[in-house]
Each structure stands twice: as C-alpha cells, then as structure tokens.
Amino acid sequence: QVHLVQSGAEVKKPGASVKVSCKASGYTFTGYYLHWVRQAPGQGLEWMGRITPNSGGTNYAQQFQDRLTMTGGTSISTAYMELSSLKSDDTAVYYCAREFCTNGVCHLDYWGQGTLVTVST
C-alpha cells in the first residue's frame, strides 16, 4: 500500500529557510515523479515543482525558481523540499504527491498528509 509521510509542522522567521521531507513506502520510489503542492490559508492549491527521484531532475514553477530546491534521497525513499528567503505569504500547508501515468495521462494519485509551515516574527 502506497504511503507518503511528511515531516512535522515548522515555524520559521522571515528570511529563513525550511526543509520538508516526504518519506515514501509501498512502491518503487525511483519509478515515479514526486510533486510538491501548497495551499495558503484561504487560497487554492498551488503547484510548486516536481522531482524525478531516479535522476534528480527537477521542474519548478516560475514563481519559485530562485528559492526552491527539491532533492531525493533514493536510499531512504525520501524526497525533500527546501524553500528559502521565507516571507509571511509562504505560510501554507505543503503537500507532496506521487505522479502516476496511465496511457500517457499523468495525475497525482497519492498525497502526503501535509506539513504546516508558519512564517512569523
């Protein structure tokens, strides 16, 4: 059974960085892209980026290009999302999600439980 388990809630000051982990189990970690999506309070879902665990290749949404880093620890089936230069509007719940493709159509079929990151002085 597929599970994605994320690290716990974080409180950070503006300008700091946060690193959230996502541990996968129940499937071959290197075989599937892993995405990160966030939801700020009162806002919708926002796609941030994805990583190919096998190669470490990444794609990031333009608005995060200069301060987002995604990595994957293949030996421990864990993906990491690090966001730097935090601002108050980075306060959000951050989700990891597995991408699954059927006949070329790709979707996010399993999600982590979410990690609340609060940015506050």
Added chain:
Amino acid sequence: DIQMAQSPSSLSAAVGDRVTITCRASQNIYTYLNWYQHKPGKAPKLLIYGASTLQSGVPSRFSGSGSGTDFTLTISSLQPEDFATYYCQQSYSTLPTFGLGTRLEIK
C-alpha cells in the same frame, strides 16, 4: 503557463441535487485534465483523470467530460460527504497548473 479558469468559484446545493462545475484552459490541453476533491484538514483526493476516467474507488455519481479547452465535472446526486472544494488541474504542460477551485457548500 497554461491558465485554468474554474466556475463558479462557489456553489450552494442541497443533498440530492445534480451539480456541474466547469473548467476552461487557456489553450488546447486535449484530455490532459484531472479533477481533485479537497476537504479541510485532509489531503486532496484524485477523482477523475484524463478528463473522464474515474479513479478507482470513487463513486460513480462523479463524472467528467470535455476535451480541448472546456471541461466539466458533474456530481449526479449530491451526498453529504461531497461538500468540499473541487479543483481542476492540467497535466499537458511540463509545468502543471490548478484552477482556483470551486467551493461546494450545503444549501
């Protein structure tokens, strides 16, 4: 980036009602369109992928249609557990994008 416009942004309906949510892409995305349900405090849940294929375990009252730029999600007979926010998402582009969401509330 491909923009996804959802309507309405919110909707009030009663148990048993038939509900339709629409999603329009800013360019042709063929059938690379997915729908998710999101409840407060929970992870989003995949409902439909490829515009019309029901994800395993999702009740058959949910259906999706459309291709190109215009898509719909229909719930044939609302159940109490369906009150949530619904998002469309395009997976045509290397950079996926979500719609802004449709909040479905109890009338």
